[in-house]
Amino acid sequence: MPYKVYNGKTGVVYNVTKSSVGVLLYKIVGNRYMEKRVNVRIEHVKHSRSREDFIKRVKENAQKKRQAREQGVHLHLKRQPAMPRAGHLVTTDGNVPETVTPVPYDTHI
Template identity: 65%
Template sequence: MKTYKVGDIVDIKANGSIQKGMPHKYYHGKTGVVYNVTKSSVGVIIHKIVGNRYLEKRVNLRVEHVKHSACRQEFLNRVKTNAAKKREAKAKGETVFLKRQPAKPREARIVKTVDNVPQTLAPVPYETFI
């Protein structure tokens, strides 16, 4: 059993073997923030799209149907690595670039046709066996 505190980011994942405190199917797979904790359940705030706006929905769920979100852990890991990079750069007297960059396009490749003759492909004719 994991402990949940107010402000934790959680993913809702319904467990079919426990029917009590189960979320509606809409909330399965959604991420929210814990706003209330009781001995066997947690209250989660979720933003639901209704029409052209977001509504804040408060859902009470049993702890079997929620789990800590990995997005928060990724953020904390990034904060640690950035702090380490800053310390190293400060010791060396350099500036460090901490912004995340999107993946760049792959470099171009050249396919040589010497000893690698292109092959013409054709579909296999359809045969019926009766």
């Protein structure tokens, strides 16, 4: 890699040569983003995996939609945020509370 700050960054390939690729990156400098164009050898480049879950979800939704259309049912496919967990009652039957005290600071060496 050209410099340690670019390690692991995601960018867009804008130029391809025999032994390297030109990558367009954005680097934070002070309070702004600067566009940097770096030439990187091909061995140091790999595809971003950030879209894999999205593509998988799109394919699964298409299949679910197809099945719902065949059965004639309405299906909600939008993602839902994690809802609060269901409430439950905590009892002390067979579950004696444990008192926790801090360990005293020892100054002896």
